[in-house]
Amino acid sequence: MTSEIRTSDGELLSVKLKKVERRRRTTAFLLAAPLLFFIVFAYVIPIFQMLGRSIDNVQMNEFLSNTHDVMQEWDGTEMPGEEITSTFFYELQGLVEEKNHGKIATRLNYEKGGFTSLIKKTARKLNDFDENGNFLDQFIETHKKWGDIEYWLALKRGTDAYHYRKYLTTFDYEEKFDGSIERIPEKKRINVTLWIRTIFVAAGVTFCCFLLAYPISHLLSVLPTRYSNLLMICVLLPFWTSLLVRTSSWMVLLQKQGVLNDIFVSLGIVADEGRLELMYNMTGTFIAMTQILLPFMVLPLYSVMKTIPPSLMRAATSMGATPFLAFRKIYFPLTYAGISAGSILVFVLSIGYYITPALVGGAKGTLISNRIAYHMQQSLDWSLATAMAAVLLVAVLIVYWLYNKIVGIDNMRLG
């Protein structure tokens, strides 16, 4: 039935078409390839490598590999035997000679507090040990903490090549030495508070941005172009202005001796002694973040509202709907796409916010990103920092995935 159609050079048309298509696919891919490889190798892989640090304990495992091996037999119900203590003694001696004992002290201290001083003190006295005597007794002699079985248990699990316990710490849980998982004492709990605060701030800022952005986006979309272009400057100028400039302007406004408090005092709303604490707390972070992220809500909303023909509302009212009903039934549902695009964008941006909370938020207004930065740069507990980063990343990727489902990355518009 189907007669074979051939092109002028005698090839089958279907074959020729496939060839052309394949060539076009290759060309398209080759164009995207340089950036793809650059991003994958310079960005995506480094992120996974960094997140690997949250479970990676290989260095400790290598430092104390023999101790780790002999300890596998030990069940931890009674004090370790001579085989363990002697192996540990010789390995510790080697580490002290290579000046690596400080590293294991820091790592072990995460497993059990007090290990830093314990290792340092023991390291100084290693030369006094009698190699023919009982090692455990001599360890206890140098420091009585070695008599506490928990330090040996901490040593056992602290030398595993991989661990997951930082993920428990991320949510304020800890694994006891008997294997049970419990919440840490109440006054030490900080991370869960920060997670909850971050999510609440992100959701709150998103909602406030939505409330503020909706009326002005509507106004911008219905005004004649001449006026709307002018008003658009109010949205675009902050959008293009440096984040630090905007944050510092909020610092100027919100300070105790700042402009807002000055205005309140001169208007007699508050007494000079009773100036409001607007900064270094949640209030400051919240207000500043809302203003800074507002353009990211206005722009998608505006671009959607611009496409809604005004005749729809007129049709609804002409058929008897009150303006409010027409808005609720006709206009509002048509803006869902803009609302979801803007909300997801603002939510994703605010969940990872770092600079503004650090400057305006003080101790009470910091978010999870600030905690990650603290562990990265100050406490240097990189395993914990990367474990928290991994959790944050998963949260963001879920929202990103939702965005892709609902809005589609192809439809992302800027400016």
Next chain:
Amino acid sequence: MALPKYTETRYRVWHYSYLVICTAVFFFLIAPLFVIIPLSFNAEQYIHFSDGMLALQPEAFSLRWYEDMVYGTKNPWGIAARNSVYYAFFATIGATVLGTVAALGLSSRYMPYKQLIMSILISPMIIPLIISGSAIFFSLAKLGLAASFPGIVIAHIILGTPFVVITVTATLSGFDDSITRAASSLGSTPTNTFFKITLPLITPGIISGALFAFVTSFDEIVVILFVAGGDRNLTTIPLQMWTGLREQLSPTIMAVATCLIVLSTLILIVTELLRRRSERIRGISAQ
């Protein structure tokens, strides 16, 4: 926006309160920026509207903080400005070239795994900067590029490319393929078609993507905090502002901030001109 004569009172009230609300929101958006500008001309050392300033006495205003910004020895604003421009310049070139080429591929109907590749390319924009910053820092440190000029430029290229990809793909999505087909049918080579037909048409998109990349690099603070590693010779304007703001709000920072507001106004004007040009070109090409 004028209301018809027959509008009921309650809708009239609602309409005016709506306008008041909108005014308030616009004020909330723009006013904080304008607070900074007069304060940068303060003659006193405090970040505060002095009585003299409120009474508009000329002696309450001065340019001393601008002098301090340019000639002050304590704040290396000069080095910071030079570095910021250098990083942004090279990062913009890198991001624009890589991003535009990739966008050309991504806009093709034949692109395989379009969604997946697009999500990967956009990810630096979505992933929190604190994660990007530390990951880029660790990988640069491994290559011995942390706290170095090329290292910072690479980091800024990564952060800038998503914006170029998005703006250029957006421009290409409205691109009429029949124009290039017409060029080919008239005997133009693909290279010639690209440079003579496609490129001029998508130039507004490329320039606005480049502007995004420039601003991203110029304003970038989180990643550079990790990557610059406290080296004073690598400092940038945002880094210098960050340090200053952490210590104390000084009028010199207000002066710098005012300069940055002027810069963003210029960028705004350029983008507006680009948008108009792009609309004009499209208007012609659609006819």
